[in-house]
Amino acid sequence: MTYYYNADDLKNYITRFFVHYGVPKEHAEIIADVTIAADLRGVDSHGIGKLYVYYGNRLAAGLIDPKTSGKTIRETGSTILVDGENGLGHVVGYKAMEKCMQKAQETGLGIASVNHSNHYGIAGYYAMMALQENMIGISLTNSEALIAPTFGKKRVLGTNPIAVAVPSGKERPYVLDMATSIKPLGRVLIHEALGKKIPLGWGIDPDGNLTEDPQKVHEGGAVLPLGGTEEMSGYKGYGLSLLVDILSGVLSGGGFGLDVGSPLATEGSIANVGHFFMAINIESIRPLTEFRRDMDTLIHQIKSSPKAPGQQRIFIHGEKEFDIEDTNKQSGIPIAGTVVEDLKARGDRIGVEFDPQPVRIE
Amino acid sequence: MTYYYNADDLKNYITRFFVHYGVPKEHAEIIADVTIAADLRGVDSHGIGKLYVYYGNRLAAGLIDPKTSGKTIRETGSTILVDGENGLGHVVGYKAMEKCMQKAQETGLGIASVNHSNHYGIAGYYAMMALQENMIGISLTNSEALIAPTFGKKRVLGTNPIAVAVPSGKERPYVLDMATSIKPLGRVLIHEALGKKIPLGWGIDPDGNLTEDPQKVHEGGAVLPLGGTEEMSGYKGYGLSLLVDILSGVLSGGGFGLDVGSPLATEGSIANVGHFFMAINIESIRPLTEFRRDMDTLIHQIKSSPKAPGQQRIFIHGEKEFDIEDTNKQSGIPIAGTVVEDLKARGDRIGVEFDPQPVRIE
Numbered sequence: 066m067t068y069y070y071n072a073d074d075l076k077n078y079i080t081r082f083f084v085h086y087g088v089p090k091e092h093a094e095i096i097a098d099v100t101i102a103a104d105l106r107g108v109d110s111h112g113i114g115k116l117y118v119y120y121g122n123r124l125a126a127g128l129i130d131p132k133t134s135g136k137t138i139r140e141t142g143s144t145i146l147v148d149g150e151n152g153l154g155h156v157v158g159y160k161a162m163e164k165c166m167q168k169a170q171e172t173g174l175g176i177a178s179v180n181h182s183n184h185y186g187i188a189g190y191y192a193m194m195a196l197q198e199n200m201i202g203i204s205l206t207n208s209e210a211l212i213a214p215t216f217g218k219k220r221v222l223g224t225n226p227i228a229v230a231v232p233s234g235k236e237r238p239y240v241l242d243m244a245t246s247i248k249p250l251g252r253v254l255i256h257e258a259l260g261k262k263i264p265l266g267w268g269i270d271p272d273g274n275l276t277e278d279p280q281k282v283h284e285g286g287a288v289l290p291l292g293g294t295e296e297m298s299g300y301k302g303y304g305l306s307l308l309v310d311i312l313s314g315v316l317s318g319g320g321f322g323l324d325v326g327s328p329l330a331t332e333g334s335i336a337n338v339g340h341f342f343m344a345i346n347i348e349s350i351r352p353l354t355e356f357r358r359d360m361d362t363l364i365h366q367i368k369s370s371p372k373a374p375g376q377q378r379i380f381i382h383g384e385k386e387f388d389i390e391d392t393n394k395q396s397g398i399p400i401a402g403t404v405v406e407d408l409k410a411r412g413d414r415i416g417v418e419f420d421p422q423p424v425r426i427e
Numbered sequence: 428m429t430y431y432y433n434a435d436d437l438k439n440y441i442t443r444f445f446v447h448y449g450v451p452k453e454h455a456e457i458i459a460d461v462t463i464a465a466d467l468r469g470v471d472s473h474g475i476g477k478l479y480v481y482y483g484n485r486l487a488a489g490l491i492d493p494k495t496s497g498k499t500i501r502e503t504g505s506t507i508l509v510d511g512e513n514g515l516g517h518v519v520g521y522k523a524m525e526k527c528m529q530k531a532q533e534t535g536l537g538i539a540s541v542n543h544s545n546h547y548g549i550a551g552y553y554a555m556m557a558l559q560e561n562m563i564g565i566s567l568t569n570s571e572a573l574i575a576p577t578f579g580k581k582r583v584l585g586t587n588p589i590a591v592a593v594p595s596g597k598e599r600p601y602v603l604d605m606a607t608s609i610k611p612l613g614r615v616l617i618h619e620a621l622g623k624k625i626p627l628g629w630g631i632d633p634d635g636n637l638t639e640d641p642q643k644v645h646e647g648g649a650v651l652p653l654g655g656t657e658e659m660s661g662y663k664g665y666g667l668s669l670l671v672d673i674l675s676g677v678l679s680g681g682g683f684g685l686d687v688g689s690p691l692a693t694e695g696s697i698a699n700v701g702h703f704f705m706a707i708n709i710e711s712i713r714p715l716t717e718f719r720r721d722m723d724t725l726i727h728q729i730k731s732s733p734k735a736p737g738q739q740r741i742f743i744h745g746e747k748e749f750d751i752e753d754t755n756k757q758s759g760i761p762i763a764g765t766v767v768e769d770l771k772a773r774g775d776r777i778g779v780e781f782d783p784q785p786v787r788i789e
Contacts, residue, residue: 141711142534143505172504174536178712201678214729216738221729231673239673241666247659264658273735291654291663296626297609301653304603304744307729311593311601315721316563318713322728349503350540351680359677366684367576367583367669373635376578382666 067427068405069397074421075113076101082116085417086124087131096155099186104398107389110251111187114404117411119184119328126331129153129183134160143172146317147179151335154185158340162191166198166344173349179340180319184328188228189242195344196232199353203343204228207313209327212246213287215300218273220287221322224249225309234357236364240383245306246288253279253288266293313339397424429789430767431759436783437475438463444478447779448486449493458517461548466760469751472613473549476766479773481546481690488693491515491545496522505534509541513697516547520702524553528560528706535711541702542681546690550590551604557706558594561715565705566590569675571689574608575649577662580635582649583684586611587671596719598726602745607668608650615641615650628655675701759786
């Protein structure tokens with residue numbers, strides 16, 4: 066059973082949910098917007114389904130500061146360093162990206178380096194904030210270790226995503242939002258839950274051998290970096306994951322490598338997640354109209370090029386998600402019945418009733 | 428037969444070679460340094476073996492301006508736009524990266540966006556220039572179309588490399604220098620020359636099917652982006668290749684996509700290659716000593732982690748190349764006999780005798 070909801074109804078609920086935990090309303094609205102952006106774009110893995118497991122449980126355990134939005138502790142012409150003060154990653158990230166774009170307005174470029182933060186939802190949201198300012202936006206974050214490096218067998222690096230958004234003209238913007246592993250661990254877990262094998266190459270077992278058994282990857286194994294084996298240049302994906310950790314964790318003075326906490330942990334120390342945001346003010350380099358025209362030309366060149374056997378369409382990054390967003394805005398955001406039941410049961414328990422009414426049920 | 432040479436002897440020759448074509452001596456020395464940095468680090472594909480095929484032939488044909496080092500045509504607090512004026516990519520790139528680092532000195536960050544340039548040798552050289560200034564360096568360039576996008580079969584994007592250099596403390600710096608294809612076309616051609624199959628996944632035939640036949644990739648086929656097939660997330664490598672093209676070509680107003688010329692072409696129009704350079708002044712964000720210490724900690728965490736079966740060592744990016752550089756500085760740079768013969772024959776023809784004496788022959 067799938068329930069379909071209006072985006073605004075879900076956002077209102079998420080706002081109430083976070084206010085319940087002591088989050089200021091203005092901040093709760095930011096988190097709601099980031100979260101529903103994920104569901105709207107079909108990225109369920111970072112949507113409303115994670116409300117308790119990533120945030121609610123940790124807020125209840127006092128492991129996240131609900132009030133702070135971070136504090137700028139160092140500043141130059143084009144850079145800011147933000148102490149996330151163990152606040153919610155969405156709020157800290159949103160405010161940091163705003164300041165980063167202000168810098169880019171002034172000098173052409175801005176970087177916001179953030180430490181002591183928490184899981185911030187979809188990386189792409191913050192990159193896409195730049196689109197409204199006619200800028201190129203970049204958003205990186207580190208995360209708990211899940212990837213084994215080339216020639217290694219232990220999880221030492223996160224699936225550390227890279228998100229970049231670039232404005233175009235008549236075409237849709239380019240929006241890359243990718244984990245630096247071949248697949249996120251979540252995809253492996255879905256195969257495990259369904260009793261299905263995973264393709265050989267996605268992950269290794271605890272002994273470091275390639276495996277088709279998702280359970281072995283899940284329990285003591287590791288996912289592989291983009292590229293996979295050495296023969297297929299997996300060291301490049303490993304290098305990108307490491308780069309994201311350097312820019313997010315080492316540059317900011319936050320956690321890195323094995324020291325980044327899991328958003329799932331309900332006890333222990335703070336997560337100390339690091340983020341890296343960047344904005345490039347296109348107009349400082351080239352007239353915007355020319356840039357937009359050339360983006361359209363490049364996108365058109367690629368999309369109109371000959372298709373591989375059995376394929377009808379070549380996609381630009383973000384395009385599938387924009388299609389899903391169009392559909393979901395029109396006919397409601399699909400939420401799995403099991404997720405809705407869970408939200409209802411948990412909502413009743415904490416006294417924040419899950420009250421959005423589905424626009425349809427299928 | 429392999430000949431071993433001192434780096435300085437080869438650099439002197441390369442300098443004389445470019446001066447012969449009308450390149451100012453100071454510029455020729457830059458090109459020599461970039462070229463020999465490739466040979467020193469074991470990246471033969473961008474070393475002295477390409478002297479004629481990438482540069483000499485095109486200079487002789489009047490397709491590259493030997494005199495210019497490019498011109499800054501637009502400037503903000505943190506950005507510069509450089510017209511490469513169809514000069515040699517090494518010289519244009521070197522000067523642009525220098526200016527980029529000056530910006531980073533002033534505002535914490537710098538970007539140099541470059542159009543109308545040519546092949547600039549190894550991307551990593553310019554990123555590594557930042558190490559001497561205690562900065563993080565980034566160097567991107569677009570190149571002639573060789574990669575097919577996911578679900579496509581035609582070459583529409585270059586193998587557009589990403590190079591990033593990051594200082595560390597006692598450990599060697601992190602130096603990523605990667606094509607955004609699984610392998611460069613050159614690796615496919617080596618297999619073809621040796622009559623060997625390529626691993627399934629590196630490339631497709633002219634019909635868009637995966638092939639183990641390097642000749643089919645070479646003649647009308649295409650190489651695949653990092654990741655390979657869709658199941659292995661090849662659209663991520665495709666996204667990275669496209670991103671490099673956007674930042675190098677579209678942002679600068681240079682060529683992009685199908686319009687970037689081949690460095691091998693000896694007739695026709697200019698190559699109109701675009702580059703993107705960036706420098707991050709670490710000190711503007713964090714004290715350098717702390718940054719260096721944390722880089723060492725992260726590198727140590729990864730390198731000391733448990734090894735996969737049959738493996739003794741985990742490498743950080745750039746480490747293998749630093750090892751080769753140490754060896755080559757001590758016992759000479761190995762140049763294949765066939766390359767030496769070619770350099771001698773061609774040198775005699777143009778009147779610039781290839782005169783370096785090998786330190787040993789094996």
